[in-house]
Amino acid sequence: MSKKIGDVILDVKNISLSFGGVKALTDISFDVREHEIRAIIGPNGAGKSSMLNCINGVYTPQQGNITFRGQTFSHMNSRAVAEMGVARTFQNLALFKGMSVIDNIMTGRNLRIKSGLLMQALRIGPAAREEEKHREFVENIIDFLEIQAYRKTPVGQLPYGLQKRVDLGRALAMEPQVLLLDEPMAGMNVEEKQDMCRFVLDVNDEFGTTVVLIEHDMGVVMDISDRVVVLDYGKKIGDGTPAEVRENPDVINAYLGTSH
Amino acid sequence: METTFPHLLRQHATQRPTAPAMREKEFGIWQALSWSGMAQMVEQLACGLHAAGLQRGEHMVIVGANRPRLYATMLAAQSLGAIPVPLYQDAVAAECVFPITNADVRFAVVEDQEQVDKMLEVREQCTQLSHIYYDDARGLRNYEEDGLVSLDALCEAGQQFSTIHPGYLAAEVDKIRPTDVAAMFFTSGTTGNAKGVVHTHFTLIDRGRAGATFDKLGPDEDVLAYLPPAWIGQNIFSYAQWLVCGYVVNCPESAATVTIDLNEIGPTYYFAPPRVFEGLLTSVMIRMEDAGAVKRKMFHYFMDLARRVGPDRMDGKPISALDNALYALGNVLVYGPLRNNLGMSRVRVAYTAGEAIGPDLFSFYRSIGINLKQLYGSTETAVFVCLQPDNQARADTVGVPCAGVEIKVAANGEILVKSPGLLKEYYKNPAATAEVLSADGWYHTSDAGFIDAHGHLKIIDRVKDVGRIKGGANDGAMFAPKYVENKLKFFPHIKEVVAYGDQREKVCVMINIDMDAVGNWAERQNLPYAGYTDLAQKPEVYALIKDCVEKVNADLASDELLAGSQISRFLVLHKELDADDGELTRTNKVRRGFIGDKYQPLVDALYSGKSEQYIETVVKFEDGRSGSVSATLAIADTRTFPPVKAAA
Numbered sequence: 001m002s003k004k005i006g007d008v009i010l011d012v013k014n015i016s017l018s019f020g021g022v023k024a025l026t027d028i029s030f031d032v033r034e035h036e037i038r039a040i041i042g043p044n045g046a047g048k049s050s051m052l053n054c055i056n057g058v059y060t061p062q063q064g065n066i067t068f069r070g071q072t073f074s075h076m077n078s079r080a081v082a083e084m085g086v087a088r089t090f091q092n093l094a095l096f097k098g099m100s101v102i103d104n105i106m107t108g109r110n111l112r113i114k115s116g117l118l119m120q121a122l123r124i125g126p127a128a129r130e131e132e133k134h135r136e137f138v139e140n141i142i143d144f145l146e147i148q149a150y151r152k153t154p155v156g157q158l159p160y161g162l163q164k165r166v167d168l169g170r171a172l173a174m175e176p177q178v179l180l181l182d183e184p185m186a187g188m189n190v191e192e193k194q195d196m197c198r199f200v201l202d203v204n205d206e207f208g209t210t211v212v213l214i215e216h217d218m219g220v221v222m223d224i225s226d227r228v229v230v231l232d233y234g235k236k237i238g239d240g241t242p243a244e245v246r247e248n249p250d251v252i253n254a255y256l257g258t259s260h
Numbered sequence: 261m262e263t264t265f266p267h268l269l270r271q272h273a274t275q276r277p278t279a280p281a282m283r284e285k286e287f288g289i290w291q292a293l294s295w296s297g298m299a300q301m302v303e304q305l306a307c308g309l310h311a312a313g314l315q316r317g318e319h320m321v322i323v324g325a326n327r328p329r330l331y332a333t334m335l336a337a338q339s340l341g342a343i344p345v346p347l348y349q350d351a352v353a354a355e356c357v358f359p360i361t362n363a364d365v366r367f368a369v370v371e372d373q374e375q376v377d378k379m380l381e382v383r384e385q386c387t388q389l390s391h392i393y394y395d396d397a398r399g400l401r402n403y404e405e406d407g408l409v410s411l412d413a414l415c416e417a418g419q420q421f422s423t424i425h426p427g428y429l430a431a432e433v434d435k436i437r438p439t440d441v442a443a444m445f446f447t448s449g450t451t452g453n454a455k456g457v458v459h460t461h462f463t464l465i466d467r468g469r470a471g472a473t474f475d476k477l478g479p480d481e482d483v484l485a486y487l488p489p490a491w492i493g494q495n496i497f498s499y500a501q502w503l504v505c506g507y508v509v510n511c512p513e514s515a516a517t518v519t520i521d522l523n524e525i526g527p528t529y530y531f532a533p534p535r536v537f538e539g540l541l542t543s544v545m546i547r548m549e550d551a552g553a554v555k556r557k558m559f560h561y562f563m564d565l566a567r568r569v570g571p572d573r574m575d576g577k578p579i580s581a582l583d584n585a586l587y588a589l590g591n592v593l594v595y596g597p598l599r600n601n602l603g604m605s606r607v608r609v610a611y612t613a614g615e616a617i618g619p620d621l622f623s624f625y626r627s628i629g630i631n632l633k634q635l636y637g638s639t640e641t642a643v644f645v646c647l648q649p650d651n652q653a654r655a656d657t658v659g660v661p662c663a664g665v666e667i668k669v670a671a672n673g674e675i676l677v678k679s680p681g682l683l684k685e686y687y688k689n690p691a692a693t694a695e696v697l698s699a700d701g702w703y704h705t706s707d708a709g710f711i712d713a714h715g716h717l718k719i720i721d722r723v724k725d726v727g728r729i730k731g732g733a734n735d736g737a738m739f740a741p742k743y744v745e746n747k748l749k750f751f752p753h754i755k756e757v758v759a760y761g762d763q764r765e766k767v768c769v770m771i772n773i774d775m776d777a778v779g780n781w782a783e784r785q786n787l788p789y790a791g792y793t794d795l796a797q798k799p800e801v802y803a804l805i806k807d808c809v810e811k812v813n814a815d816l817a818s819d820e821l822l823a824g825s826q827i828s829r830f831l832v833l834h835k836e837l838d839a840d841d842g843e844l845t846r847t848n849k850v851r852r853g854f855i856g857d858k859y860q861p862l863v864d865a866l867y868s869g870k871s872e873q874y875i876e877t878v879v880k881f882e883d884g885r886s887g888s889v890s891a892t893l894a895i896a897d898t899r900t901f902p903p904v905k906a907a908a
Contacts, residue, residue: 149516
């Protein structure tokens with residue numbers, strides 16, 4: 001199996017972020033190429049989620065800039081980021097628990113629905129036709145993620161592993177070019193992890209989506225990602241293919257500890 | 261009226277082109293495929309396969325779940341005179357190697373990436389497997405293996421071929437004779453390699469028709485195809501009878517959605533093994549426990565009524581006017597909604613087979629107005645040997661011989677069958693064929709049984725397991741361990757049973773209690789207990805089990821042949837029999853011989869008349885460690901009954 005990795009699509013340069021006196025990120029630079037799976041790993045508190053939040057526009061870094069598809073930003077705007085084709089999932093799941101799986105994933109189509117609120121509410125004019133079109137797209141995602149059996153189940157009643165899948169489904173509904181996954185395998189059992197790995201690989205393979213993922217589980221990361229960035233205490237300590245990173249002495253120290 | 265499957269397809273496609281042939285749920289919507297659409301798909305596939313080099317008489321494997329295109333591929337192969345061989349989709353690669361080598365298979369049509377991976381693995385050993393086609397392209401984008409082609413591309417190639425040679429397929433179809441081989445099914449051999457059961461168009465169509473005539477099935481039936489197509493039962497219900505009757509076969513969205521799909525389709529003709537019926541009942545009962553007090557009361561009142569009058573009503577026996585009126589009320593309030601909930605409001609005929617079904621479970625479904633019946637048959641007989649008529653369904657028989665079938669019981673108790681639907685042979689295995697098919701046309705089922713007073717066939721056990729009592733009062737009486745074990749297992753408090761008696765003077769059993777059921781019962785009796793071992797040895801539990809055993813004895817006594825199999829003594833085991841300890845097979849069948857050796861002191865104690873016995877057993881925990889469980893087990897005597905003649 002071979003896949004074509006393209007040019008740099010997302011370039012992060014010299015990002016520093018601090019909250020008061022706490023330095024969350026110090027001078028971080030790395031790039032993401034089109035169609036690759038890029039992992040950000042590191043111990044707890046290393047600044048992984050902060051990094052994702054900078055890309056995503058939730059946090060504004062004090063220094064540095066981010067280049068996305070040739071456009072350089074000193075801070076990203078959440079809505080603009082979404083409109084540019086970057087979607088994300090959340091570590092702690094931010095789904096609408098009382099709504100069905102279908103409706104949750106439908107919310108991911110929000111940016112693409114053109115008809116107004118009133119027309120949608122009354123299902124008049126082009127609104128009904130448009131909803132049908134979006135529903136078809138959502139059904140494709142449901143089929144893709146193999147959650148047909150839970151279509152109409154309220155998300156709150158689903159086991160955690162399936163909720164994670166719905167979260168991914170909602171991100172996919174945006175038809176993203178870049179998918180940011182914040183610990184997609186956290187809290188899952190082995191089987192659920194394997195399923196999730198397969199979905200991430202399939203998304204990357206089938207739609208050519210570029211994936212940036214944060215993960216704790218080293219085994220998972222090493223198996224599925226093309227390149228890995230390693231953070232520790234807000235600093236970048238390693239960057240390269242899984243094999244290179246595994247050999248990196250700083251990474252070994254950060255994960256296994258050093259003898260002082 | 262001799263015909264073949266491709267001819268039947270042609271007949272439906274010309275007579276009722278727009279009527280639906282199959283439906284598949286996709287993207288949340290049931291998408292129908294008409295008979296003419298099916299015929300067109302078959303033509304494309306067949307022409308494509310021909311262009312790719314599939315020869316007359318060649319075998320082609322098909323691996324996947326119930327998908328319309330996979331069924332169409334079977335028809336396409338048959339249209340060319342080739343032989344489809346469906347394989348189980350959950351079989352591992354190693355299991356597929358034998359059939360593919362055995363039948364020298366070059367062509368495989370599979371469902372998805374999972375099956376493609378499996379075939380590629382098989383190909384390392386079976387290099388002749390040169391063509392692999394897949395239905396669902398997902399995940400296969402970057403596969404560059406030789407000979408791997410999508411069904412879409414195959415259809416396209418076929419379309420091109422048939423545009424150039426428009427009459428080709430029709431001419432090929434006309435060359436097929438009913439006596440040609442139609443399909444081959446591999447049976448899972450318990451020992452050694454699987455055997456390929458060869459069936460002709462005639463055998464499958466004849467049996468399909470016999471079953472359809474028996475139950476008056478027509479083109480208006482709806483069937484849900486959810487069991488593996490490699491299993492002959494599924495093949496008969498959703499292929500042979502589909503083409504014979506022209507009804508609609510519905511393919512579920514995925515294995516996980518079967519219950520939802522069942523509910524939406526509301527099939528009229530339904531088949532399920534007993535465990536599926538049991539699962540459905542359990543889920544209803546659990547939900548009922550959570551219902552409000554009024555609903556629960558109503559449910560229990562009407563279920564008591566159904567239990568009392570329902571079976572008689574189904575059997576067409578007279579019931580009192582009051583009961584009739586109450587039942588009608590119950591039908592509105594409870595039975596109707598319940599049937600709807602189970603997805604069975606439209607079921608006209610439902611069958612169960614494969615293993616023994618508990619009488620309570622069986623009559624539950626019949627009492628709420630679902631026409632559940634049993635049948636008897638196997639791969640070798642193309643399913644239909646015996647069927648239960650609508651008003652004569654019983655839990656302990658498998659019905660009367662259906663059209664064309666002759667049955668006789670051999671001296672050793674084995675059931676012999678003569679039927680137009682018998683297998684042609686085992687593929688490339690004349691020795692095995694000669695073993696089961698005698699020169700005068702009788703098929704040896706290796707099941708032991710007899711025809712009861714009402715002309716119904718009753719299956720007792722496998723012939724090789726049936727033993728004889730030796731010495732004592734019942735010297736020479738037949739001993740059928742599985743029959744006895746099943747009778748006990750139908751009690752909810754009993755989980756597993758191991759029966760001994762062959763070459764001994766009486767029958768003794770070792771019993772496993774069902775922890776959930778007995779634990780629950782103990783709580784309601786205010787009976788404190790410390791754990792499984794403790795609960796199992798409570799005198800109250802012994803009394804409970806003893807009651808079950810004696811009921812079974814009373815029942816056995818009414819059976820002339822099996823009265824000698826009554827249980828004299830029993831004990832309740834201190835640990836659950838477990839596959840990890842080698843006591844059960846992976847499919848949860850008791851390994852009688854192994855258990856007998858492992859618990860030798862207990863077996864000896866049962867036969868030596870002791871009233872208790874100390875035993876220590878090594879157990880393996882799930883994490884791989886082992887420990888030991890010890891206990892002193894009580895042994896109880898039970899009452900047996902003199903044989904009574906069954907009232908005719």
